[in-house]
Each structure stands twice: as structure tokens, then as C-alpha cells.
Amino acid sequence: MSGEQQTDRRGFLADGARVVGVVSAGVLGGYLAGQRGQAEENRWQIDPDKCVGCGNCATHCVLDESAVKCVQCFDMCGFCNRCTGYYTLDGLDSRDTAAEDLLCPTEAIIRTFVEGKAGQNFYEYTIDTDACIGCAMCVKGCALMNGSLYLQVMHDRCVNCNECAIAVACPSDAFVNVSADKPYRLKRIALGVMRQKAGKSDTAAQKLLGQVHADE
Amino acid sequence: MSSRTLPSRTSNANNRRSNVAAFARRWIPGVYHALASVATSKLWITGVCHALASVATLTWVGDAMAAETPELMFPVPEFSDHPIPTATVPEVQGQIAPLLDVAILFAALCLASYFTLVSRSRRNVLLLTIASLLWFGFWRQGCVCPIGATQNVALAVFDPTYVVPLTVVAFFILPLVFTLFFGRTFCASVCPLGAMQELIAVRSVAVPRWLDHSLGLVAYIYLGAAVIFAATRTGFIICRYDPFIAFFRLGGNADMLIFGSCILLIGVFVGRPYCRYLCPYGAILRVLSCFSKWRLSIPPGTCINCQLCEDACPYGAIHPPTVAQTPAARRRGKRQFGFALLAAPFLVAGFWWLGTTLAVPLAQWHPESRLAEQVRLEELGVAETTTDASDAFRGSPRSVDDLYQSALTRRNDFVTLGGLLGAWTGLVIGFKLIYLSVRRRREDYQADRAGCVSCGRCYWYCPVEKVRLGLISDVSEALPDGRTPGGPLVQLTVGGKKP
Ligand code: SF4
Numbered sequence: 001m002s003g004e005q006q007t008d009r010r011g012f013l014a015d016g017a018r019v020v021g022v023v024s025a026g027v028l029g030g031y032l033a034g035q036r037g038q039a040e041e042n043r044w045q046i047d048p049d050k051c052v053g054c055g056n057c058a059t060h061c062v063l064d065e066s067a068v069k070c071v072q073c074f075d076m077c078g079f080c081n082r083c084t085g086y087y088t089l090d091g092l093d094s095r096d097t098a099a100e101d102l103l104c105p106t107e108a109i110i111r112t113f114v115e116g117k118a119g120q121n122f123y124e125y126t127i128d129t130d131a132c133i134g135c136a137m138c139v140k141g142c143a144l145m146n147g148s149l150y151l152q153v154m155h156d157r158c159v160n161c162n163e164c165a166i167a168v169a170c171p172s173d174a175f176v177n178v179s180a181d182k183p184y185r186l187k188r189i190a191l192g193v194m195r196q197k198a199g200k201s202d203t204a205a206q207k208l209l210g211q212v213h214a215d216e
Numbered sequence: 217m218s219s220r221t222l223p224s225r226t227s228n229a230n231n232r233r234s235n236v237a238a239f240a241r242r243w244i245p246g247v248y249h250a251l252a253s254v255a256t257s258k259l260w261i262t263g264v265c266h267a268l269a270s271v272a273t274l275t276w277v278g279d280a281m282a283a284e285t286p287e288l289m290f291p292v293p294e295f296s297d298h299p300i301p302t303a304t305v306p307e308v309q310g311q312i313a314p315l316l317d318v319a320i321l322f323a324a325l326c327l328a329s330y331f332t333l334v335s336r337s338r339r340n341v342l343l344l345t346i347a348s349l350l351w352f353g354f355w356r357q358g359c360v361c362p363i364g365a366t367q368n369v370a371l372a373v374f375d376p377t378y379v380v381p382l383t384v385v386a387f388f389i390l391p392l393v394f395t396l397f398f399g400r401t402f403c404a405s406v407c408p409l410g411a412m413q414e415l416i417a418v419r420s421v422a423v424p425r426w427l428d429h430s431l432g433l434v435a436y437i438y439l440g441a442a443v444i445f446a447a448t449r450t451g452f453i454i455c456r457y458d459p460f461i462a463f464f465r466l467g468g469n470a471d472m473l474i475f476g477s478c479i480l481l482i483g484v485f486v487g488r489p490y491c492r493y494l495c496p497y498g499a500i501l502r503v504l505s506c507f508s509k510w511r512l513s514i515p516p517g518t519c520i521n522c523q524l525c526e527d528a529c530p531y532g533a534i535h536p537p538t539v540a541q542t543p544a545a546r547r548r549g550k551r552q553f554g555f556a557l558l559a560a561p562f563l564v565a566g567f568w569w570l571g572t573t574l575a576v577p578l579a580q581w582h583p584e585s586r587l588a589e590q591v592r593l594e595e596l597g598v599a600e601t602t603t604d605a606s607d608a609f610r611g612s613p614r615s616v617d618d619l620y621q622s623a624l625t626r627r628n629d630f631v632t633l634g635g636l637l638g639a640w641t642g643l644v645i646g647f648k649l650i651y652l653s654v655r656r657r658r659e660d661y662q663a664d665r666a667g668c669v670s671c672g673r674c675y676w677y678c679p680v681e682k683v684r685l686g687l688i689s690d691v692s693e694a695l696p697d698g699r700t701p702g703g704p705l706v707q708l709t710v711g712g713k714k715p
Pocket residue numbers: 069070103104105106107108109127131132133134135136137138139
């Protein structure tokens with residue numbers, strides 16, 4: 001067999017393989033495109049009803065400072081004087097604001113007096129999102145009471161990893177994929193409250209609801 | 217304090233909705249506030265908290281199902297002049313139009329192919345490499361990339377319930393098609409992982425051929441495992457073991473940083489270790505590149521067999537011309553080919569069997585299988601401690617039997633899947649043996665079709681290329697002292713020095 005013939009045959013084989021390659025790439029692309037209506041990006045989010053506040057969110061995110069932060073659902077909060085999300089159990093008694101009496105390691109929870117009513121003082125607990133590191137200490141604490149504090153992946157920070165590093169580490173399988181236009185979740189109970197609030201033409205609630213994915 | 221008492225996980229609560237709940241709803245807040253104010257013992261409070269929390273659970277879930285206004289353990293107070301605020305959450309950021317992403321990838325691929333094949337400019341290739349590293353790596357933070365997209369595509373093919381974004385499909389397919397026409401120009405200057413290694417490959421040593429070939433197989437096994445794990449939703453291992461994502465994001469967990477640093481360190485001495493020995497996408501591109509329509513060729517004219525380019529390629533991708541074979545050697549080659557062909561089916565069968573025996577360790581990659589194992593150990597009383605995952609499971613409505621059942625099904629699936637992975641491994645080894653036993657004739661120095669990443673470094677060294685560019689007027693000017701054109705026939709030692 002002459003060298004030229006061999007080259008010819010090789011060229012022919014390569015041509016054939018290339019055509020097969022391009023066609024199968026096209027078929028694959030077409031199949032996957034046909035499988036879905038339109039492109040929509042996914043985002044990672046925490047289902048707050050599943051989260052057990054293990055603390056992995058603070059430590060496993062690929063970002064230095066986790067993309068996960070705490071959110072206060074005020075419509076579920078009791079505004080308690082003795083807040084188990086704010087104070088450690090020792091702190092509950094003394095109720096002073098020394099760091100060792102506070103649950104939050106970064107003092108990211110701001111306690112403001114609101115009103116005294118029927119012999120009780122009520123306080124509002126707001127999260128300083130910049131300071132919060134998503135450690136879930138307060139979430140676990142608050143779970144003993146109303147459970148109004150919950151964690152969320154903040155989408156101004158999250159870089160939307162193909163496989164979220166926290167999702168891999170989450171013990172309660174709480175990470176879910178939501179679509180990018182409604183990338184947040186609420187607790188099931190809060191969803192009802194928020195809808196009511198939005199019904200009373202509360203713009204803030206309407207805005208939040210617009211960002212919240214609800215799968216019923 | 218246990219973490220199991222998260223309220224809303226309780227099931228069947230509406231059955232248990234009772235007078236207790238009604239009672240609790242009315243009385244507990246007041247009672248709690250009163251009691252708590254006199255209580256001093258920590259333990260005591262813990263107990264009360266637990267008790268109250270569990271009562272609250274009943275109340276809540278029942279309410280959520282039954283009424284429009286769920287009442288909480290401590291109702292939200294109504295203030296005289298303080299409306300209850302609503303928390304705000306930030307908008308999605310860092311999202312650019314998906315189409316733009318694809319367009320940029322397409323443009324980068326076009327430029328890369330143009331620079332390597334048409335303008336033959338190593339400098340431009342290098343500039344594009346840096347630009348890609350900055351854009352796809354540091355700016356877009358490495359996601360989504362074609363390498364990882366392999367898994368999304370695999371999952372979408374095997375699991376129709378998963379919808380894969382079109383951007384991801386485009387990212388997966390575009391470089392493949394480009395490779396079929398232009399060779400691995402994607403690897404040269406578009407892939408951010410390749411770019412990272414390209415820039416640090418400064419002290420490359422030659423890897424022995426046998427080692428190079430054997431390590432190269434790892435990438436195919438990795439590809440097989442990644443597809444199987446993605447298709448079964450076990451995990452996206454390519455993303456988990458992405459070498460440089462932690463660098464792109466300027467932070468990451470310790471494992472990622474250590475792994476990435478190791479690859480970088482090795483990469484200084486062994487050119488592109490990830491691309492050559494691990495990258496699953498590179499494994500696909502290697503195959504496709506063998507059939508590419510056009511590809512990089514080192515001398516723009518006739519090769520003068522000076523061997524300069526072979527020394528220049530940090531990736532061992534340049535083959536010297538072959539010497540004529542003796543009839544005895546040719547017969548030996550034919551025998552080797554025959555053996556390789558015969559061995560292939562046995563390799564496939566053998567590795568198939570081996571793969572089926574790996575079902576248990578493979579299934580353990582799935583978090584649920586690990587959980588089932590832990591729960592089983594706890595039930596048997598063998599486990600010393602519980603884990604976060606088993607605690608969370610016990611707090612959930614799911615039954616142990618259900619968990620076991622699903623873990624068992626998965627294990628059975630992995631007998632088949634492990635077998636497939638084994639067969640794939642056998643097939644790859646078989647192919648490699650056949651490929652190695654086929655001799656190809658080369659008259660001059662040529663870049664390996666599969667291994668060349670089209671980086672264009674060799675251009676910088678080739679005297680013929682220098683003449684073309686008008687940098688020198690005669691090839692002899694570019695040859696180091698004592699070296700003459702003529703290649704391997706003139707036995708010259710390089711002496712470790714590069715021009
Ligand atoms: S305790 Fe942790 S999660 Fe809660 S506000 Fe502080 S840092 Fe954030």
C-alpha cells in the first residue's frame with residue numbers, strides 16, 4: 001500500500017468521524033434544548049423548613065465570607081425581652097450585652113427597644129447583614145421559640161457554583177435549586193403571613209413575595 | 217441543646233391538634249413570660265423551652281394548615297405606632313445575559329483558532345490566555361465551565377426531570393465542535409484552568425513516555441466516574457475537585473486550596489498536570505482532536521529536523537520523525553497489535569467484574585447512603601455518636617425503613633453502574649494498548665494530534681518559523697552552537713539549555 005493511499009484513507013476516516021461528531025453534537029444540543037421550553041438559570045437556596053442550623057453554612061461556602069446570611073422574619077417574631085436567639089442561656093438571666101452573653105459571635109444582631117406594654121418590654125431584633133457570617137447560632141436559638149430567624153443564600157454574594165459546596169456538606173439536605181427570578185424561600189408559615197400582608201397592599205411584603213420561590 | 221426541635225418538621229400535626237393546643241395558644245405566652253422572669257436556673261429554662269417548643273410545634277403546623285392567620289408561640293405584638301417591618305433580601309447580582317456569556321465564549325474560540333492556525337502568533341495566544349483567565353476565571357469565577365458542564369449534560373440526558381440551562385449546553389458543545397475543526401484551541405487560550413497552568417509551566421521536565429501514557433488514562437476513568445455520579449445525582453465530583461476554583465474566588469475550603477496548590481506546584485515542573493492527567497473534558501477533546509480538519513503544524517514550511525521544538529514543548533506533545541523499521545521490528549509490531557486486539561475483550565470483561573465488586577464504596581459517595589449506614593450503626597447500637605446528618609434525619613418525618621429501602625435500591629443500581637465504569641476502564645486501556653502498538657510513520661517533527669494543546673510555544677523556537685517572520689534570514693542563525701539541521705540522525709546532546 002502506498003503512503004499516499006494510506007493518507008487518503010486516513011483523511012476519509014477523519015472526515016467521516018468529524019461529520020459523525022458534529023451531527024451527534026447537534027443532536028445532543030437539539031435534544032437538550034427541546035427538553036425544556038426556554039433557558040432559565042438556577043440558583044441555590046436553603047429551604048428554611050429543613051435547615052437544622054448545623055453551622056456548616058458559615059464554614060463550607062467557597063467564598064471566604066459565606067454567601068449565607070441570617071434573615072429575620074419580623075412577622076413571626078415575638079419581640080421577646082428574653083430572646084433565645086439573642087442571648088445565651090446565661091445571658092437570658094443577666095440580660096446584659098457583654099459579648100459572652102450573646103449568641104451571635106459577631107454581634108450582628110441589633111436589639112432595639114420598641115415599646116412597653118402590659119408590664120412587658122418588647123424589643124426588635126434586626127440582623128446586621130454585613131456582620132453576619134451565617135453561623136446559624138441564632139437560628140438554633142430562635143428555634144426554641146418562634147423560629148423567626150432563618151438562613152438564606154444571599155444572591156448578591158453567591159457566585160452560583162455548579163455544585164454548591166455547602167449543599168454537599170449540609171446534613172439535612174436543605175439546599176434546593178430555585179429559578180433565578182425567584183431565588184429566595186420563606187418558611188411555610190411565613191408564606192401565609194406574608195401573603196396576607198401583601199394583600200393589605202404592603203409594598204415591602206409584595207416585593208419580598210416577588211423574590212420568593214414557593215413550590216405548591 | 218439538641219437541634220431536633222425545629223418546629224415545622226413535625227408531621228401529622230393536624231391529627232394531634234387538640235385542646236392542649238388551644239389552651240397553649242391562649243395561655244402559654246403569658247405564663248412563659250411570667251415564669252421566665254423568676255426563673256434562675258439554666259437547666260430549668262432549657263426544659264421549659266423544650267416543652268414549650270414542642271407544644272408550639274403542634275399549634276403552628278395545625279394553624280398553617282387550617283387557618284389564614286397562624287398564631288405563633290409568642291404572638292407578634294401589635295404596637296401603637298410601630299409597623300412590623302419586612303426584611304429585604306438582595307437582588308441576584310453578577311448575572312449577565314446568558315446569551316452574552318455564550319457569545320463571549322464563541323468569540324474567544326474564534327480568536328484562539330485564528331491566532332494558532334492562521335496568524336500563528338504565540339504572543340496573541342498568550343494575551344488571549346491571560347484575558348480568558350481574567351474573564352472566565354477571576355471575573356466569571358469559573359462557573360459555568362465546559363468541564364463541569366459535562367456533568368449537567370450527563371444528568372440532563374439520564375434524568376429528564378432535570379432541566380439544564382441552554383447556556384450550559386452551549387458551553388459544553390461549542391468547544392467540542394471547534395476542536396473537531398481546529399484542534400484543541402479551547403485548551404490553548406480559552407479554558408481558565410488551562411490558562412492558569414499555561415502561565416506557570418516554566419521549568420518543565422520531560423515525563424517518561426510510559427508514565428505519561430498511564431497517567432493519561434486516569435482522565436478517562438475520571439470522566440466515566442463523573443458521568444455516573446452526575447447521572448445518579450450522587451454529586452458533581454468535577455466541581456468538587458476543581459483545582460483552581462478556590463483561587464478564582466480568592467477563598468475556599470482547605471481541601472480545595474491544598475489540592476489547587478499541589479497542582480500549581482507540580483505544574484511548574486510538569487506542564488499542565490490537570491489538563492494531561494485529570495481533566496475529563498480534555499479527555500473528550502483529545503479524542504476529537506485526532507479527527508480535526510485543521511490543526512497546528514509547527515514548521516510553516518519544510519521541517520529541518522533540528523529538534524528545537526521538541527525541547528520547547530512543555531507538554532511532551534511533539535514526536536520526532538520515525539526511523540525506518542527493520543523487517544524483524546515490523547513483525548514484532550504486528551504481533552503486538554494482534555495481542556492488544558485479543559486482550560481488549562478480556563480487559564473489558566475483567567474490569568467489568570472488578571467494577572461490580574465496587575458497588576458499596578461507589579454508592580457511599582451518595583450522602584444518603586452514608587446517612588443510611590450511620591443510622592443502621594446507630595440502630596444496632598454500634599455507633600458511638602450521632603452525626604449532624606443523622607440528627608437531622610431523626611428530626612424529619614421520614615421513616616428509617618424508607619431510608620434503608622432507598623439506600624438498598626441505590627446499592628443495587630451501583631452494581632450495574634460499577635460494572636459499566638469497569639468496562640469503560642477496560643475499554644480505555646484496551647484502546648490505549650492497540651493505539652500504542654500501531655506505528656505511524658513521520659518524516660519530520662510533528663505535534664501529537666491528541667496531546668498538543670495548541671499553545672503555540674513551539675512556534676517561538678522553530679527556525680523555519682523565524683525565517684518566515686523575517687526575524688532571521690537563514691535557519692542556521694537560530695541553531696545553537698554545535699547543532700546542525702538533521703534531527704535524530706545527528707546525535708546531539710541538548711545539555712539542558714534552551715535557546
Ligand atoms: S448568630 Fe450567626 S447567623 Fe445569626 S446573626 Fe450572628 S452571625 Fe448571623
